[in-house]
Amino acid sequence: MNVELIFEKSSPGQNRYRLPEPEFGTNISIPEKLIRDEIPLPDCGEPEVVRHYNNLSRMNFGVDNGMYPLGSCTMKYNPKINERLSRNPSFSGLHPFADDANIQGALRILYELSEYLSLITGLKDFTLSPAAGSHGELTGVMVIKKYFESRNDRRGTILIPDSAHGTNPASVAMCGFKVREVPSNSSGDVDLDKFLELLDEDVAAMMLTCPNTLGLFDRNITVIAEALHKNGSLFYADGANLNALVGRVRFSDIGFDLMHINLHKTFSTPHGGGGPGSGPLGAAEHLVEFLPIPAIRKEGKKYITAYDRPQTIGRVHSFFGNFAICLRAYIYIRMLGYNGLREVSDTAVLNANYLMSKLKDIYNLPIDRRCMHEFVLNDKGLPNGITTNDISKRILDYGFHSPTVYFPLLVHGAMMIEPTETESFASLERFIEIMKKIRIECDNEPEKILGAPCQTPVGRVDTVLAAKKPVLKWGD
Amino acid sequence: MSFTGLSPDQRAVMLKAAGVSKIDDLFNDIPAEIQTRHIEGLPGPLSEIEIERLITKTGESNTQFRSNYMGGGAYNHYIPPVVDEISSRSEFYTAYTPYQPEVSQGTLAAIFEFQTMLSALTGMDVTNASMYDGATSMAEAAIMGARINGKSRVLVSRGVHPNYREVLKTYGRASGLEVIEIPLDGGVTDIKKAAELINDQTSSVIIQTPNFTGLIEDIESFSRLTENTSVITIAAVTEAMSLGFLKGPGELGASIVCGEIQSFGNPLNSGGPYAGYISARKDFVRRMPGRLVGQTLDTSGSRVYTLTLQTREQHIRREKATSNICTNEGLIALRAAVYLSLTGVRLKELALLNHRTAVYLKNRIAESGIEIVNNDKPFFNEFIIRPENHEKFIKEFNNRKIAPGIDIGRYYEEYRGCILVCATEMISKDDADEYYDIIREAGL
Numbered sequence: 001m002n003v004e005l006i007f008e009k010s011s012p013g014q015n016r017y018r019l020p021e022p023e024f025g026t027n028i029s030i031p032e033k034l035i036r037d038e039i040p041l042p043d044c045g046e047p048e049v050v051r052h053y054n055n056l057s058r059m060n061f062g063v064d065n066g067m068y069p070l071g072s073c074t075m076k077y078n079p080k081i082n083e084r085l086s087r088n089p090s091f092s093g094l095h096p097f098a099d100d101a102n103i104q105g106a107l108r109i110l111y112e113l114s115e116y117l118s119l120i121t122g123l124k125d126f127t128l129s130p131a132a133g134s135h136g137e138l139t140g141v142m143v144i145k146k147y148f149e150s151r152n153d154r155r156g157t158i159l160i161p162d163s164a165h166g167t168n169p170a171s172v173a174m175c176g177f178k179v180r181e182v183p184s185n186s187s188g189d190v191d192l193d194k195f196l197e198l199l200d201e202d203v204a205a206m207m208l209t210c211p212n213t214l215g216l217f218d219r220n221i222t223v224i225a226e227a228l229h230k231n232g233s234l235f236y237a238d239g240a241n242l243n244a245l246v247g248r249v250r251f252s253d254i255g256f257d258l259m260h261i262n263l264h265k266t267f268s269t270p271h272g273g274g275g276p277g278s279g280p281l282g283a284a285e286h287l288v289e290f291l292p293i294p295a296i297r298k299e300g301k302k303y304i305t306a307y308d309r310p311q312t313i314g315r316v317h318s319f320f321g322n323f324a325i326c327l328r329a330y331i332y333i334r335m336l337g338y339n340g341l342r343e344v345s346d347t348a349v350l351n352a353n354y355l356m357s358k359l360k361d362i363y364n365l366p367i368d369r370r371c372m373h374e375f376v377l378n379d380k381g382l383p384n385g386i387t388t389n390d391i392s393k394r395i396l397d398y399g400f401h402s403p404t405v406y407f408p409l410l411v412h413g414a415m416m417i418e419p420t421e422t423e424s425f426a427s428l429e430r431f432i433e434i435m436k437k438i439r440i441e442c443d444n445e446p447e448k449i450l451g452a453p454c455q456t457p458v459g460r461v462d463t464v465l466a467a468k469k470p471v472l473k474w475g476d
Numbered sequence: 477m478s479f480t481g482l483s484p485d486q487r488a489v490m491l492k493a494a495g496v497s498k499i500d501d502l503f504n505d506i507p508a509e510i511q512t513r514h515i516e517g518l519p520g521p522l523s524e525i526e527i528e529r530l531i532t533k534t535g536e537s538n539t540q541f542r543s544n545y546m547g548g549g550a551y552n553h554y555i556p557p558v559v560d561e562i563s564s565r566s567e568f569y570t571a572y573t574p575y576q577p578e579v580s581q582g583t584l585a586a587i588f589e590f591q592t593m594l595s596a597l598t599g600m601d602v603t604n605a606s607m608y609d610g611a612t613s614m615a616e617a618a619i620m621g622a623r624i625n626g627k628s629r630v631l632v633s634r635g636v637h638p639n640y641r642e643v644l645k646t647y648g649r650a651s652g653l654e655v656i657e658i659p660l661d662g663g664v665t666d667i668k669k670a671a672e673l674i675n676d677q678t679s680s681v682i683i684q685t686p687n688f689t690g691l692i693e694d695i696e697s698f699s700r701l702t703e704n705t706s707v708i709t710i711a712a713v714t715e716a717m718s719l720g721f722l723k724g725p726g727e728l729g730a731s732i733v734c735g736e737i738q739s740f741g742n743p744l745n746s747g748g749p750y751a752g753y754i755s756a757r758k759d760f761v762r763r764m765p766g767r768l769v770g771q772t773l774d775t776s777g778s779r780v781y782t783l784t785l786q787t788r789e790q791h792i793r794r795e796k797a798t799s800n801i802c803t804n805e806g807l808i809a810l811r812a813a814v815y816l817s818l819t820g821v822r823l824k825e826l827a828l829l830n831h832r833t834a835v836y837l838k839n840r841i842a843e844s845g846i847e848i849v850n851n852d853k854p855f856f857n858e859f860i861i862r863p864e865n866h867e868k869f870i871k872e873f874n875n876r877k878i879a880p881g882i883d884i885g886r887y888y889e890e891y892r893g894c895i896l897v898c899a900t901e902m903i904s905k906d907d908a909d910e911y912y913d914i915i916r917e918a919g920l
Contacts, residue, residue, distance in 0.1 A: 001778055002778050002779040002780075003581050003584075003585050003778070003779060003780050003781060004585075005585060005588070005589055005592075006589055006813075006817045007589070007592065010820075015820045015821050015822055017818060017819060017820070017822045019822060019825055019826055019829055019901070020829065020901065020904070022829060022832055022833065022836070022905065023905045024832070024836045024905055024908075026832045026835040026836045026839070027835065028828070028831065028832070028835075029831075029835055029854055029855070030692065030721070030722070030831065030854045030856070031854060034692060034722055034723055034854065035721060035722065035723065036720075036721065036722060036723045036724070036727075036824070039720065039820075039821050039823055039824045040593075040596035040597070041593060041596065041597075041816055041817075041819075041820045041821055041823055042816075042817050042820045042821075043820055043821045044817060044818075044820060046558060046818060049558060049814070049817045049818050050558055050561070050562070052817070053562040053565075053586065053814055053817075054562070054565065056581065056582040056585050056586055057562070057565040057567040057568050057582045058567065058582070059579075059580075059581035059582045059585075060567040060568060060571050060579065060580055060581070060582030060583055061567070061571060061576075061579035061580065062566050062567045062568070062569070062570030062571040063566075063570040063571075064566035064567070064570045065566075065567060065570075068572065070572055070575070073572050075572060076479070077479050078566075078569075078570055079477070079479060081524050081527065081528065083564070083569075084528075085527070085528060085531045085532075087560075088531065088532070088535050089540075090532075090535030090536065090538050090540060091535055091538065091745070091746065092743040092744065092745050093540070093541075093544075093552075093743065093744055094538055094744055094745070094746040095544060095546045095550055095552070095744050095746075095879065096549075096550050096744070096746055096747030096748075097546050097548055097550065097882045098539070098546070098746075098879065101539075102538065102539035102541075102874070102879075103538050103539075103746060104537040104538060105534040105535050105536065105537040105538040106538055106746045108534060108537070109534065115517075116518060119515050119516075119517050119518050120515065120518070131608035131609060131612070131748065131749070131805070132608060132801075132802065132803040132804070133802065133803060134790070134800045134801055134802040134803065135608055135612070135801075137800065138650075138800055141650070142646065142649075142650045145650060165791075165802075166789075166790040166791035166792070166793075166794045166797070166802075167790050167791075167800045167802050169790075169794040169795035170790035170793070170794060170795060170797040170799065170800035171800040172795060173795035173796070173797070173800075174619075174647075174650060174651055174799070174800055175650040175651065176650065176651060176652055179794075179795045216505070217503075217505040217506055219505050222507055222510070245506075247512060247515070248503055248506065248511060248512055249506050249510055249511055249512055250510075250512055253510040253512075254510060262803075264803070268479070270569045270570050270807075271569075271570070271571065271572045271573070271803070271806075272568070272569050272571075272805075272806050272807030272808075272810075273568055273569070273571040273572070273573070273574065273580070273582075273583035273806040273807060273810065274572070274573035274574065274583065274587075274605070274767065274803060274804055274805075274806030274807075275573075275606070275749070275751075275803045275804045275805040275806045275807065275808070276748070276749030276751075276803075276805045276806075276807060276808060277803040292646070313646055313649070313650075314642055314643070314645055314646030314649070315611075315639060315642040315643050315646055316612070316643060316646055316647075317608070317609060317611060317612065317643065317747075317748070318549060318550075318609045318610050318611040318612075318637070318639050318640065318643070318736070318747065318748075318750065319550070319609075319639065319746070319747025319748060320746060320747045320748065321747070321748055322748040322749040323745050323746040323747055323748050323749075324743075324745045324746075324748065324749060325748070325749055327531075331527055331531060333518075333520070334519060334520050334521075334522050334527055334530065335477040335520060335521060335522050335523075335524070335527050336477065336478065336520060336521055337518060337519065337520025337521035337522070338514065338515050338518045338520070339521065340477065340478050340520065340521050341518075343478055343480055344480065346499045346502075347480040347482060349499075349502045349503070350482075350487065350490055350491065350494065350499060350502065351482075351490075353490075353494035353496075353502055354490040354493055354494055356494075357493045357494050357495065358493065370494075370502060370504070370505065372505075392576065393576075393578065396576060396578055396579050401572075401576065401579065402575075402576050404575075407791070421479075421480045421481075422479050422480060422481060423481060424481035424482070425481070425482055425483070425486040425489075425490070427481075451775075453578050456578040456579050457578070457579070457581055458577075458578055458581055458774045458776075458778060458780045459578070459774035459775035459776045459778070460578065460774060460775045461577040461578060461772060461773075461774050461780050461782045462772050462773050462774065462775075463577070463772065463782050463783075463784065465772045465773060466770040466771065466772035466782050466784040467770070467784050467785055467786070467787070470761065470768075470770050470784060470785060471770055471771035471772075472588075472591055472602045472603075472761070472768055472769070472770050472771075472784075473588070473591050473592035473595050473601075473602065473603070474588070474589070474592040475592070476771075
C-alpha cells in the first residue's frame with residue numbers, strides 16, 4: 001500500500017479552521033502585483049490532519065518503541081521530565097531579542113550548563129551556539145584557522161584518521177584546509193609511525209574521535225597529544241562518543257585543546273528524527289578568545305550576553321543556539337549529578353562489552369579487544385551472498401532498529417553496535433537471541449534474509465531508483 | 477535520578493561474561509594517571525520533584541510579557557495544539573535520522589510534505605529537509621552559489637537581518653568568500669548601488685524580503701538585474717508567514733530562496749531550536765547542501781520515501797561534500813508540515829490578518845503623534861517608529877509587562893532612537909488600542 005500524503009486527502013472546502021475576525025477595517029497597503037493568487041497548500045479538516053500524522057507516526061520506530069543500537073548515535077532513553085519542563089512558557093515564550101535583564105533565568109541555564117561541560121571535560125569555556133555536532137566541528141575548525149592566523153602561521157593541513165566521521169573532513173574542507181588521512185593499525189589504534197611521518201610543520205591540527213568509531217580508546221592517545229603540541233599543532237576531539245567516558249576521564253587531561261559535544265547523544269536530548277540537536281564547542285584557555293559571540297558571562301549576581309571578544313571568529317547562529325535543547329541537557333545533568341553520569345559511562349561500556357562477548361562467536365569481530373561503548377562486527381564469512389545490508393533489514397523484522405551499517409569505512413561491511421546504558425538486561429538478551437537466530441537463518445533459510453524485511457510497515461525500499469529518477473516533491 | 481536498567485545481580489553476570497572482575501577493568505586502556513575519580517562543583521543528583529521545582533523557580537526570573545511586539549526574525553505566532561500533540565508522539569521525536577526507510581516512513585513522508593509545501597510557498601522547484609536556522613541557511617546558500625558559478629564575491633543587502641549578515645561573514649572568512657554590503661535607500665536596498673557593485677567576480681546578490689526594517693523588497697527588479705548573467709539572486713525570508721500572502725520569491729525570479737520557518741508552529745524558545753531551509757531551481761539540486769527526501773518504490777511496488785541524492789553528502793563524499801551538515805532540524809520541519817496542513821488554505825487569510833493588524837497598530841501609533849519611519853513604502857507586519865525618547869518608551873511599556881518592539885538603533889546608525897514594531901495575529905484590537913493608550917498616558 002502506498003504511503004499516503006496529506007495532499008491526497010485535500011478537497012476544496014474541507015478546511016474549517018477559524019481565524020479571529022478583526023474588528024477593525026483597515027486597508028491592505030501592499031501593491032496587487034506582490035500578492036499571491038492562490039495558496040498551494042492542502043485543504044483538510046482538523047480531524048483528518050490529526051489522523052494523517054498519527055498514522056504516519058505509527059510507521060516510525062523510535063527509542064520508545066525498542067532497542068536502537070545505532071552505533072555512534074547514542075540512542076538512549078529520553079527522560080520525559082525534560083520534555084515537560086522545556087515546554088514551560090516561562091522559557092518557551094522568551095524572545096531572543098529580549099534584554100538580558102528580562103531573560104535572567106535562560107541566561108543562567110546557559111551559563112551553568114557551559115560551566116558543567118567545562119567541569120566534565122576540563123576545558124576552560126564552552127560556546128553553546130552550534131546547533132549540531134557538525135556545526136560544532138565547523139566552528140572548531142574556524143577557531144583553529146583563526147588561531148593560526150593570529151600567530152601569522154600559515155599552516156594548511158589537518159590530520160584525520162581513516163576511522164573518522166565524514167563530517168570531520170567535510171568541516172575541514174569548508175574552511176579551506178587540506179585533509180591528510182592517517183591510517184589505523186590492525187588493533188584499531190592510530191598507526192603511530194605513519195602519524196609521525198605525516199606530522200610536519202604544515203599540520204595545524206589533528207581531529208580524533210575519542211573513543212574512536214571502532215569503539216576503542218586509542219592507547220597511544222597521550223603520545224599523539226604530546227607529539228602534536230611539540231609540533232605546535234592543536235588536538236581536536238570529536239566528542240560524539242563522550243557517553244563512554246563521561247565522568248571517567250577529562251578530555252583536557254588527555255591533551256585535547258578543543259572538542260565538541262553532542263548534547264543529543266551523551267546528554268539525552270531527543271534526536272527528533274534528524275534534529276534538533278546541539279553541538280557545544282569547548283576550548284582550552286589559549287583558544288577561548290577565538291570562540292564565537294555572544295559569550296554568556298556572570299557579573300556579580302547578573303548574567304549577561306557579551307560581545308567583547310576582539311579575536312572571535314564571529315557569530316555562527318541566528319541567536320544563542322538551540323536553547324530548548326540546552327535546557328533539556330541541563331536538567332539531565334542536574335538530575336544525574338557526578339555519580340549518575342559515571343554510572344552512565346560504566347553501564348554503557350558494560351552493556352557493549354557484554355553484547356560483544358556474546359556476539360563475537362556468531363559474527364566476525366575484526367578487532368577483538370575490549371571495547372568502550374560500542375563495537376564493530378562485519379559480514380565476513382556470511383554464506384549465500386548475504387551482506388550487512390541484508391542482516392540490517394532482517395533485524396528490523398524482529399522489532400529492533402538496526403546497527404549503523406557500512407561505517408566506519410575501514411571495516412568492510414561494518415555493523416556498528418551501541419546499546420547505550422538505558423537498555424535492560426532482558427532487552428540485551430533478546431537482541432543476542434535474535435542475532436543468533438538470524439545467523440542460523442543465513443545458513444538454513446537465506447531467502448528470509450535476502451527478502452527482508454517483511455514485518456515492517458513497508459517492504460525493502462529501492463534507494464537506487466530514488467537517486468536515478470529524483471522525485472523530490474509531490475506532483476513532480 | 478538514573479535511567480540505567482541493570483540490577484546488581486545482572487551486573488555481576490555481565491562482568492563475568494565480559495571477562496573482568498570489576499567495572500574499572502573495562503577502562504584499562506585509559507592511562508591510570510588521567511582517570512577521574514570525582515568532579516568538584518558538579519551539583520546533583522536531584523529527583524524529578526526537585527528538578528521541577530528548580531526549573532520552575534529559575535523560569536520565574538524571566539520576565540513574562542503580557543503582549544509582545546518583538547519580531548526581527550523571531551515571531552510570536554499562535555501555535556495550534558495539534559502541532560504540539562503530533563510532535564510529542566515519541567515515534568517521531570525519539571527516532572534518529574531516517575537511515576532505515578522501512579521503519580521511518582513517518583518522518584520521511586512528513587519531510588517530503590515539508591519539501592513540497594516550502595517549494596510551493598517559495599515558488600521554487602526543490603527544497604531541502606531543513607538547515608540549522610535562517611542565518612546558517614543563508615550562509616550555506618551563498619557557499620552553494622559560489623560552488624555553482626565558481627566565483628567568490630557576495631553582495632548582501634544591509635536590509636538583511638544583522639545577525640544573518642554576521643554569520644555570513646563568519647562563514648565567508650572561513651571559506652574564502654568576499655562579503656560586501658549593499659547600502660539601503662529609504663529602508664530598501666539601493667538597486668543602483670547594487671548594479672554598480674556587481675562585477676565579473678560576483679557570485680550572488682542576497683536580498684531579504686520583507687527586510688529587517690519591515691519593508692517589502694522588489695525581488696523582481698533584482699532578479700532582472702542579474703538576468704542572463706551567472707550572478708545568482710538569493711532571496712532570504714525570515715518571516716515565513718509573509719509567504720502566505722506575498723508571492724514566492726521564486727515567482728519573482730530569484731534562483732535560490734533561503735530562510736527561517738520558526739513562524740510555522742514553533743515557539744520563540746529564546747532563539748532555538750528553529751529551522752532554516754534552502755529552496756532552489758531544479759538544475760541546482762546536486763549542488764545543494766543538506767538532506768533530501770525522495771519518492772521511490774518498495775519491493776511490493778508501493779510508493780514510499782527515502783533519503784536520496786546522498787552522494788552530495790559528507791558521509792559519502794567526505795571532504796568533497798556540498799556541506800558538512802548532518803543532523804539538521806527534522807522535528808521543527810515536521811512541526812511546520814503539520815502547521816501548514818492544519819492552517820492550509822487559510823494561511824493566506826492568516827497572513828493577511830497579520831498585515832491588517834500591523835496596519836491598524838501603525839495607524840493608531842501615528843494618531844498619537846509618533847513618527848512612522850519610511851511610511852510611504854509597503855510592509856508586511858513590521859514597521860519602524862521614532863518616539864521622542866526610545867529608552868523611556870521601552871521602560872514604560874516594560875513596566876506594564878509589554879515588550880513594545882526591538883531597539884533597532886543598536887543595529888542601524890540611521891535608526892538610532894527608533895523601535896522596530898511587529899504585530900502578528902496574537903495582537904487583538906484591544907491590545908493595539910492599549911498600545912496607543914500607554915503612549916498617551918505616559919506622555920511618550
